[in-house]
Amino acid sequence: MIPFLDLKAQYASIKDEVDAAVLNVLASAQYILGDEVAALEEEFADYCGVDHAVAVNTGTSALHLSLLAAGIGPGDEVLTVPFTFVATASAICYTGARPVFVDVEPVTLTMDPAKLEAAVTPRTKAIVPVHLYGQMADMDAICAIAERHGLVVIEDACQAHGAEYKGRRAGSIGLSGSFSFYPGKNLGACGEGGMVVTNDSQQAETIRMLRDWGQSQRYHHVLKGYNYRMDGIQGAILRVKLRHLDAWTAARRTHAAQYSSLLDGSAAVTPPIEVTGRRHVYHVYAVRSHQRADLQHRLQAQGIQSGLHYPIPVHLQEAHLDLGYAEGDFPVSEAAAREVLSLPIYPEMTPRQVAEVVSAVEQDSYVC
Incomplete structure (x- = not known):
């Protein structure tokens, strides 16, 4: 797993x-x-x-x-x-x-x-x-x-x-x-x-x-x-x-670079982009997929955990409906909520584990 x-x-x-x-x-x-x-x-x-x-x-x-x-x-x-x-x-x-x-x-x-x-x-x-x-x-x-x-x-x-x-x-x-x-x-x-x-x-x-x-x-x-x-x-x-944070961050960035390299041109997911002038520390490595539910189920079946950050934007949460917003008010946020999937990333991961996750992601049945 x-x-x-x-x-x-x-x-x-x-x-x-x-x-x-x-x-x-x-x-x-x-x-x-x-x-x-x-x-x-x-x-x-x-x-x-x-x-x-x-x-x-x-x-x-x-x-x-x-x-x-x-x-x-x-x-x-x-x-x-x-x-x-x-x-x-x-x-x-x-x-x-x-x-x-x-x-x-x-x-x-x-x-x-x-x-x-x-x-x-x-x-x-x-x-x-x-x-x-x-x-x-x-x-x-x-x-x-x-x-x-x-x-x-x-x-x-x-x-x-x-x-x-x-x-x-x-x-x-x-x-x-x-x-x-x-x-x-x-x-x-x-x-x-x-x-x-x-x-x-x-x-x-x-x-x-x-x-x-x-x-x-x-x-x-x-x-x-x-x-x-x-x-x-x-x-x-x-x-x-x-005292260990810089080393852990370097490891996260290494894993993220491997993910992005292997997923470059992927037909299954869109990997995240690090904007020039900004240092990304990859608390989450979130890809986007039009078939997210199927992809997440497939990863789970292969013993690979993933996360959703976040499946419901705040303006559509029941607790905040009193603010008066409705579906369609923030289309970019709503699209992201439907598509983002966070892949495993933590300092102790190995390159082999990253490659295994990418291999599961790239299976033909999950081409968008």
Whole structure:
């Protein structure tokens, strides 16, 4: 069997380091925040090329607090994309603001700047581009529109640890960037975790208070805050994994290059494209197929796992029908939702496994 990802193999490769880090936290009894989390914040800020990083309990919390700290609240509109995990829109809703969707462009499936400006209204306060699958959105074009209209840009970098846009790391371009450390991410915790990165000291200070019940110091509650703190064990584990992230990213990029080379000119699927000037970190290697259901069934029958990211765009999810959108409103996102299929990709894969997946994909019965 070829799994979609193999967290057991990852753990086995760094077991001694992880076990020692966890035992150190248990011995220290610093279970919430503490020295390990503070050290992770410093190291991740350096990794992203920013001045500040604030650790939280999930990527959703990172987005939520980034928006709150930027002043987003009831009555505001926030522009984002419908082709994303639902957490992007949920974090906007948590602030009391309204998500307003902008379709994606067909190559990268990230926010289409050509459709962005038309969505701006007097109520628009922020833009949340999503760096989907590990490739960054067109930040120059997005930021230019934001500047013209006085809007805040909050990067949803939850799938883009180490991705780059013209030499700048994900999370370092907008007012702040939000990361998820969900276990399956390129940098994943052994549980939940998230991080906000920013060059703005006020944004960082506000988020630090918001994550810890709005406290400026113990029992001094300046803001109406939340319990969004990272625990010490996750901080320690993520510090270990961060030391390996560049090597893991290089392995993902090698596997992706092999996939793309073998699938070049494929009649069965369309492989993803890495846009010039952007460094794709391949959190997901998503191909497109007009016969996706048949292809996925065939892969499964041969012991090859795959994933759907994402089969229903947010504007068509039952939970968000109150936003008033309907089928046909965002045709590029809707087409992608029908066609994308994520093939296995993880650092521990072998070239032989990649070739085996491609061989299964290319069978004549799945020619489009």
